[in-house]
Amino acid sequence: MRVLIAEDDAALQTEIAAALRAQGFAVDMSGDGEEALYCGNEYPIDVAILDLGLPGRNGLDVLRAWREAGRTFPVLILTARGRWQDKVTGLEAGADDYLVKPFHIEEVVARLRALVRRSAGWSRPVIEAGPMSIDTAAQTVTVDDRRVVLTAYEYRLLEYLALHAGEVVSKTRLGEHIYDEEIERDSNVLEVLLNRLRRKLDPDRSREPIETLRGRGYRLRLPLAGD
């Protein structure tokens, strides 16, 4: 998941970024309204944390501009005042959730995960795909009730595919959403990662949960009932 943190307080920004990276997010950061607006419009982010009191251009303006530009990624607003007027205005401007400062960092992570899941159309934290079950809250994966141990990047990859199950996800898009800017992307690395993931999920190659569509990308098959 790629998250944009738009927060001008450097200490808080670092704190949130560190926590989110540890939780497997790809993180972009911005401490200024104009820059945040640009990042939200130009980067393929999945979710944003937006402080309402940004310098340059205030959070509400940025949010409205994103929504006007047709950007639909979920947005979690941070407000220091905690006034309901601010919260309601923010939510009416297109935010999906709010947090009042100061907050527990776990709360931020939990809210972000819920937002991403919800925006992908999953209402519960556990995504079921046939025999496979992905708990996005605990970040654990089981196949046929057998726990599968994944590395952080393997999990990110699977989670993204699962949230967009049934869709064809191109290699570029996959790379953009699991890595942040700072990491040099190499398509071969992604392929290696994918093959390792396939082996872990489906050791005997009987189910092939992740399809490869040559030249187009990958798709997590979502078995229909009775499949």
Next chain:
Amino acid sequence: MPDSLGARLTLALAVVLVAFLGLAGLAVERAFREGVEQAVRENLAVQVYLLLGAAEIDGQGHLRMPDVLPEPRLGTPDSGLYAAIRDGSGEPLWQSESSVGLDIAYPRAVGNGNRRFARAHAGDGRELFALRHAVNWEIHGENRRLVFLVAEDAEGAAARVATFRWTLWGWFVGVAVLLLMLQALLLRWCLRPLRRAAGEITSIERGERARVGDDYPFELRPLTASVNELLASDKRRLERYREALADLGHSLKNPLAVLRSIARDPSAGERATQVEEQVERMQQAIDWHVQRGAAAGRGGLARPIPVADLVRRVGASLARVHADRTIRLECDIPRDAVVRGDPDDLMEIVGNLLDNAWKWGRSRIRVTTRRPAHDGGLALTIEDDGPGIRPDRREAVLERGVRMDENVPGDGLGLALVRRMVEETWGGRLELQASDLGGLRVRVIFPS
């Protein structure tokens, strides 16, 4: 002194009017009486000349008067016109038939004047106007002094004066009444801007308007401009306070957030819990005081806020936040249900209460309003079908810093804060009851 401008002006103008009309009346009456007396005097002078013309002195030097005089009234007894002729020593020489039997005290000579007009009295007490006219009559080369005395009843003149007086005062009273009425109308008209200003200030107090109008007469404009300036500066000051408090809160919150996450870090060691506890306490103190300071209170502009709109806005926002839960918000509020006050404050109350309802409710939240019959206030009720609060815990959750459940996120200020705002800002009441939906019913009573 009466404490009404209208009464003062009416009283003052009435006194002036009465004094003016009274003095004018006296002057006019006096002038009229003098005019009447002047006419009487001229008439008497004419009579004197007629008598002079009629009088003759015979060979023996005796005065002879004709039997029939040109003025018939002199020949008619008690006719009201009387005459007599005397010689220089006052010896009566002749008297008119009309004055027979009447002992008229004609005026005496004063100094060497030949003519004197004065009031006189008849023997029976009647009042008369009399003219004394002395002439020197040359008889056989000898100068004899004759005094012609003419008198007329004062009654006629008095009657004319009386009639005139009645007419005059009648008119004056009429005019005075008319003027007083006119003055009352003028007063109403002139004082109308003052009444309007008072009305506008009252409606500012009630929060129906923000400022006094600008279209006042120029005498009042300094006052209305000052009132507006005062209102504006009050508003600015309130905004400054709010800003300053919010800024203070804001500037403390980021460091607190960082402190808190540092304390949560496993490497922080065993004292981390203590640090976190203190951070929590600081956080609560900031929330409590910032929110309290931010409450505008009655001093601010108390606009009527439509409750239904506000509840729907907050409800829609909360539904967005809790999109993964299927909670039905039943909002049964008439369009005209309003609460007067600061919209931010009301939203704070509705937001906190609805947020609680969303946190605890299972599937239904009901918001209703009722207007108690006895006063113009409004009772807002928010109910949910959650677990509710046991009756013996209800008082405790209204205390500052007590949470309903330590495991559900919340700053523990919600209900206590709402209660304080309702009480301090509106002078209202907050009641916790059991709802027939199964959960908690919060009733907020806003007095009129």
